Amino acid sequence: MYKFVILCSIFVAASNADVAQTLTKRETKASLKPLSVCCDIPELADEFQLAKCSPRPPGPCEDVQCIFEVSGFLTDRNTLNKAAYRSHLQKWEKNHPGWTDSIYKAITDCVDNDPRQHLEVPCKAYDVFTCTGIAMLKKCPDTAWKC
Structure with missing residues (x-):
């Protein structure tokens, strides 16, 4: 015993x-890593969109611009197709349980408003995509938080 x-x-x-x-x-x-590495946000584009824009065009705007154009998220180079982007985010959320608050924040901050991220060259796709990432990071689900 x-x-x-x-x-x-x-x-x-x-x-x-x-x-x-x-x-x-x-x-x-x-660590001094950007907070963006702490939230494991799944890919927002689908394979078709990514394939159409590969290999990745150079520059901070061109790659995101390509995906937004292929996806129909822009009505012209500088105008967000709000209905198309909102619909895409809502469809994405249905396929990614737990991200409802993040998607709501992204729609409120980035679709319903006119975000500007102050890239040296004006780029609507970059403005909206960066805003979306920040909004999703702010409402990152606990299950996706890595830090």
């Missing part, structure tokens, strides 16, 4: 040390 108690004590101590070590690594490691 004495040996059994000792073995159980060793097992419990080893288990607790392993859990404590894992928690310590995750909780104490400092």
Whole structure:
């Protein structure tokens, strides 16, 4: 019986040390990574849209601009097709449970308003997409939070 108690004590101590070590690594490691890496936001475009714009055009605007044009999210280079983008986000949300608050925030902040992200060159697609990412990050579900 004495040996059994000792073995159980060793097992419990080893288990607790392993859990404590894992928690310590995750909780104490400092980082200056952008918060955007902390929320694991699934891909917002579908495979067709991505394939049409691959290989990725260079520059901060051209890649997002291509996907927005292929997707019908723009009525012209500088005008968001609000109905199309809103519909896309709502469809995406139905396929990604837990993201309802994020999508609502993205629609409120980025579709219902006219966001400007102040890229050196005006780029409506970049403005809206960056706004969407920020809105989703602000309402990132706990299940997608990695930091």
